Amino acid sequence: MTLYNGHGGNILQICAAYGLQPSEVIDFSANINPLGYPKGLTDALREELPIVRHYPDIDSSLLRKAIAQKTLHREEEVLIGSGSTEFIYLIPRALRPKKGLVFQPTYSDYAKALRLSGAVMDEIICREEEAFRCDLGHPLLRNGEFQLIFLCNPNNPTGVLLEREDIIHLAEGVKEGFIVVDEAFMDFVDITERHSILQEAGRRKNIILLRSLTKFFAFPGLRLGYMVAHPEVIERMEEFKEPWTVNTLAQRAGLVALGDEEHSRRTRDFLRSERMFLYNEFSKIRAVRPIPPSANFILSKILYSPTAQELQKHLIKKGIIIRDCSNFPGLEPQYFRVAVRTREENLRLVSSIKSALEELSVK
Numbered sequence: 477m478t479l480y481n482g483h484g485g486n487i488l489q490i491c492a493a494y495g496l497q498p499s500e501v502i503d504f505s506a507n508i509n510p511l512g513y514p515k516g517l518t519d520a521l522r523e524e525l526p527i528v529r530h531y532p533d534i535d536s537s538l539l540r541k542a543i544a545q546k547t548l549h550r551e552e553e554v555l556i557g558s559g560s561t562e563f564i565y566l567i568p569r570a571l572r573p574k575k576g577l578v579f580q581p582t583y584s585d586y587a588k589a590l591r592l593s594g595a596v597m598d599e600i601i602c603r604e605e606e607a608f609r610c611d612l613g614h615p616l617l618r619n620g621e622f623q624l625i626f627l628c629n630p631n632n633p634t635g636v637l638l639e640r641e642d643i644i645h646l647a648e649g650v651k652e653g654f655i656v657v658d659e660a661f662m663d664f665v666d667i668t669e670r671h672s673i674l675q676e677a678g679r680r681k682n683i684i685l686l687r688s689l690t691k692f693f694a695f696p697g698l699r700l701g702y703m704v705a706h707p708e709v710i711e712r713m714e715e716f717k718e719p720w721t722v723n724t725l726a727q728r729a730g731l732v733a734l735g736d737e738e739h740s741r742r743t744r745d746f747l748r749s750e751r752m753f754l755y756n757e758f759s760k761i762r763a764v765r766p767i768p769p770s771a772n773f774i775l776s777k778i779l780y781s782p783t784a785q786e787l788q789k790h791l792i793k794k795g796i797i798i799r800d801c802s803n804f805p806g807l808e809p810q811y812f813r814v815a816v817r818t819r820e821e822n823l824r825l826v827s828s829i830k831s832a833l834e835e836l837s838v839k
């Protein structure tokens with residue numbers, strides 16, 4: 477079986493295939509906040525449960541208002557969705573670009589969504605030799621031939637951060653086209669001012685911002701995300717959006733999450749030190765070269781052998797799931813990605829990788 481189907485986090489399928497219980501494995505393949513979801517979530521969902529006998533609020537009105545307030549945008553500039561995934565597919569469907577562009581290696585759904593919408597898809601490879609930095613001034617971008625460009629900031633799986641100024645410059649050059657900036661992991665980043673286009677989205681017509689609440693607030697099973705864009709773009713999206721995609725429980729979860737500043741602060745404090753701890757531990761393993769992280773995951777390369785797939789298979793038997801990144805265009809079969817988890821889990825990961833590499837006979 478494929479262990480990823482284009483994504484990490486297939487813990488239930490993997491457990492079924494290997495005869496394991498989910499409680500026996502640690503999932504490093506999905507980049508979810510290791511501190512879990514906000515404290516008040518369980519009670520709030522229990523309280524909300526009787527309401528599921530009604531259709532959900534089709535506009536997620538309360539949550540839309542709360543997000544508009546929090547992000548300093550008008551409600552007409554905000555749209556709530558069933559995870560940022562809903563928007564990744566909705567945008568090309570609604571804007572019908574003839575030609576789209578993605579910078580690889582990156583999150584696989586941008587290319588898939590462009591293809592499904594019937595667009596011709598082009599790729600620019602961000603190269604290992606250039607530390608996977610994306611060249612937003614690439615010659616391909618000079619002819620204005622793309623109507624839709626996807627950017628991932630910070631980028632999954634490399635963790636590379638784009639500069640806000642470079643994105644604005646690109647948007648100014650691509651007059652007829654739209655730039656979608658997926659900031660699914662921006663909440664984990666320490667200092668966002670230099671990188672996030674949260675303030676520009678909504679004001680500039682051709683910048684569309686996507687944010688996810690599923691990773692930072694650790695409820696991917698509930699599905700929740702939002703878009704910030706110019707009101708005319710939001711209106712167009714609403715025309716193409718299916719009704720009731722955001723269920724009642726997810727809407728309530730969003731309100732709980734936004735209200736819990738303490739959880740957000742604790743998460744950022746924790747990850748700031750823990751990602752550096754894990755990065756430093758990986759750096760000490762001679763056969764592994766990690767890429768400096770910016771969010772809550774680390775991409776690493778095994779020098780020479782085994783492949784990431786071999787390492788992944790070996791670790792599953794020890795109850796550890798990592799993301800084999802060999803299916804990302806531009807990455808060699810030796811690349812794997814792990815989420816930063818708790819200290820105890822990270823220590824177990826490091827020692828398991830060390831012994832796995834020894835057992836798979838790497839010098």
Ligand SMILES: Cc1ncc(COP(=O)(O)O)c(C=O)c1O
Nearest residue numbers: 559560561583632660688690701
């Ligand atoms: C870069 C990126 N964007 C979007 C998503 C989808 O997130 P959501 O759960 O908000 O649909 C993912 C999921 O892994 C991701 O890695």
